[in-house]
Amino acid sequence: MSATDIEQDPQRLRWQCRRGMLELDLLLNGFLDAGYSDLSKQGRGDFVRLLAYQDQIIYDWLMGQSIPADAALRDLVGLIRAAMKR
Amino acid sequence: MPIPHRRFDALILGAGGAGLNAALRLASADLRVAVVSKVFPTRSHTVAAQGGVNAALANVLPDNWHWHMFDTVKGSDYLGDQDAIEYMCREAIPTVYELEHAGVPFSRLDNGKIYQRAFGGQSQDFGGDQAARTCAAADRTGHAILHTLYQQNVRARSHFFDEYFGIDLIRDDEGVVIGALVLDIESGEPLVIESKATLIATGGYGQVFRTTTNAFINTGDGMAMALRAGVPLQDMEFYQFHPTGVAGKGMLITEGARGEGGFLVNGDGERFMERYAPRALDLASRDVVARSMVTEIREGRGAGPNKDHVLLKLDHLGAEVVHQRLPGITDICRVFLGIDPAKDAIPVFPTAHYAMGGIPTDPHARVVAPARHGPEEVVPGLYAAGECACVSVHGANRLGGNSLLDILVFGRAAGTDILRFVAENPNHRTMRDEHIEPALARMQRWERKGEGESVHAAKADLRKLMEDHCGVFRERETMAEGVDKLKALRDRIDGVRLQDHSKTFNTARIEALELDNLMDVGMATLMSALHREESRGAHSRVDFPQRDDEQWMKHSLYSREDDRMDFKPVRTKPLTVESFPPKARVY
Known part of the structure; x- marks a missing residue:
């Protein structure tokens, strides 16, 4: 399955947001509902890339316990956190 | 079009700690093992367990498995089965060393031994000073265990069916479990997996409550499969809530x-x-x-x-x-x-945090159900381990650090017993179309077209109902009203329709199948809670505030057929030591 296929299929994307931790379920699904559609093609690719990381790593990033070295993912983490507060 | 079949020696439903530990034992012995998981395995809920694993290693303070056993029996409010608890506390020690050798990066003491922290409910010398019994990998023990076990399984060549959803168990005319019908979420196509032995290791069902710490995936899939296969669920009234x-x-x-x-x-x-x-x-x-x-x-x-x-x-x-x-x-x-x-x-x-109840098993993780010769007859070919199972080591209340231990010890025990079972039953039993029929019917029910209520609305109502009528405030009137409402909701769910009938990656269909499962485990929980007229461990009744050992030191069993309640005795006799008789539980 290529990243492009996932980006373009909302159901496939939603299933990739089903994780082992409730916090991630809420943050990632929340962003799909309020934020993902505003992303550029590049941004959507970054989101699919983020989903490929381990739960614990995504958790640390989203909860602000560590910061991704990759600038694009860093921006995306900020957007996901912002979408939660909306 | 005929449904394709695949054959394996063992089928594991669920890829959390219990499923993966069983699979590893089997694949390491060169059995052909299928592991079915609705999400990618390392996204199982085990990853969220931060606390640690209890084992009486005595690395920090004096300790002994027998003291661990005492604490667990007491913590269970004397509803735990003492043979299973003895087995778990003894096996905790080799289990932790086995994980250490498999590569779990446990936190260390300066002398190189595994660090152990103190937790509530742990004592030295049968209720004396605080003990330090919990082994942890920093604050991410579950994550470390899950990833280690997954990688070891890949090495041992377990066959993973990632993003496959279990529909139902398949039983033959003699009641032997001979596999399961599963659904490939990606293609929307069904697949029959034939197996000589099947382990349910699908975790908990916190999603039945509106407010829960559990991930979205925790929908009681395996527990509901057992119910539909005619196996009752045990002690479902015991559910841990955090205030x-x-x-x-x-x-x-x-x-x-x-x-x-x-x-x-x-x-x-x-x-x-x-x-x-x-x-x-x-x-x-x-x-x-x-x-x-x-x-x-x-x-x-x-x-x-x-x-x-x-x-x-x-x-x-x-x-x-x-x-x-x-x-x-x-x-x-x-x-x-x-x-x-x-x-x-x-x-x-x-x-809502953790289910003590689940699929009844013996200490070998074999599923047991009432039958002609007694309340605990083995269901041939079927095993259960982890939060979905009730062995019962947690009884009415689970101690911190004992849930990761439960999944590991009984996952391993399941693997060991499946090895024996498959050696004694080396051939696949004959599977005929009529054996698959009930499972197929369940899947096809969601193909019905037309106008109807949405899955989403019915699920929200179910979760609210469970919270209002079977949460932390329990008394007869509230719960009886809840049962009536839940029966009405069950009838309503028959009228729920899917609007999207597409095949590939139809997650709405999966959510509908999960709703069926939540409905079944919700009814099991509410019925069991209504019937237990005492307060014990996590089940506390406003109208029956005391523990009543005379009448209620027994396990409850809910069967789906006619929503029937039965009971069976607690196994108070341990394997080798003296029983711990019930006492008031004061800390």
Whole structure:
């Protein structure tokens, strides 16, 4: 399955947001509902890339316990956190 | 078009710690093992277990498996089966060493031994001084265990069916479990997996409650499969709630917040615990705090526009204390609520956390059910381990550090017994179309077209109903009303229709199948809670506030057929030591 296929299929994307931790379920699904559609093609690719990381790593990033070295993912983490507060 | 079949020696449903530990044992012995998981395996809920694993290694303080056993029996409020508890506490020690050798990076002492931390409910010398029994890999033990076991399984060549959803077990005319019907989420096509032995290791079902710490995947799939296969569920009334979850979301606000001096207020700003527990106040036991919160809300004194939660105040503690001593809570409040807990009160509500009940098994993880010759006859070919199972080591209440231990020990035990079973039953039994028919019917039910209510609305109603009628506030009238409403909802669900009937990656179909499962485990929980007329462990009844050993030191069994309740005795005789007789549980 290529990243492009996932980006373009909302159901496939939603299933990739089903994780082992409730916090991630809420943050990632929340962003799909309020934020993902505003992303550029590049941004959507970054989101699919983020989903490929381990739960614990995504958790640390989203909860602000560590910061991704990759600038694009860093921006995306900020957007996901912002979408939660909306 | 005929449904394709695949054949394996063993089929494991679920890829959390229990499933993967069983699979590893089997694949290492060169059995052909299929592991079915609805999400990618390392996204299983085991990843969220932060605490650790109990084992009497005695690395920090003196310890002994027999003391661990005493604590577990006492913690279970004497409902745990003492043979299973003895087995688990003995096996804890080799299990932790086995994990260490498999590569789990346990935190260490300066002398190189595994570090062990003290936790509530742990004692030395049968109720004496505090013990230190919990082995941890920093604050991410579950993550470390899950990833290690997954990688070891890949090495041992377990065959993973990732993003496949289990529909139902398949049994032959003699009742032997001979495999399962599963659905490939990607293609939407069914697949029959034939197996000589099948292990259910699908985890818990916290999603049946509106407010839960559990991930979205925890929908009781395997428990409901067992029910539909005619196996009852045991002790389903025992569900652990934490008093302070984030209202409307579920994440845990640790008890440390109240330990540091935080307190609860109602919608009028009143410190209501002064009325319910004048001495212990906000540090009263979990069930007292949780029930007091819900009583305030039920009587119209909740906070917020819907008056549906209470508030946890930390602002009097000062920013330094809150941010430095409670960093996890600070993060959760900032990310999910957009508030600073040092300035603003946190909206809280009791949150559902862990199921003690589940599929009844013996200490070999073999599923047992009442049959002609007694209450515990083995269902041939079927095993269960982990949160979905009830062996029962947690009885009425689970101790911290014993849930990861349970999944590992009984996952391993299942693997060991499946090796024996497959050696004794080396051939696949004949599977005919009529054996698959009931499972297919369940899948096809969701193909019915037309107008109808949505899955989403029915699920929201179910979760609200369970919270209102079978949460922390339990008394006969409330629960009996809940049963009537739940039966009505079950009828309503028959009219629910899917609007999207596409095949590939139709997650709406999966959510509909999950709704069926939640409905079944919800009914099991509510019926069991209504029938147990005493308070024991996590099950506390307003109308029956005392434990009643004479009448109720027994396991409950809910069967789907006619929503029937049965009971069976607790196994009070351990394997090699003396029984621990019931005593008042004081700490």
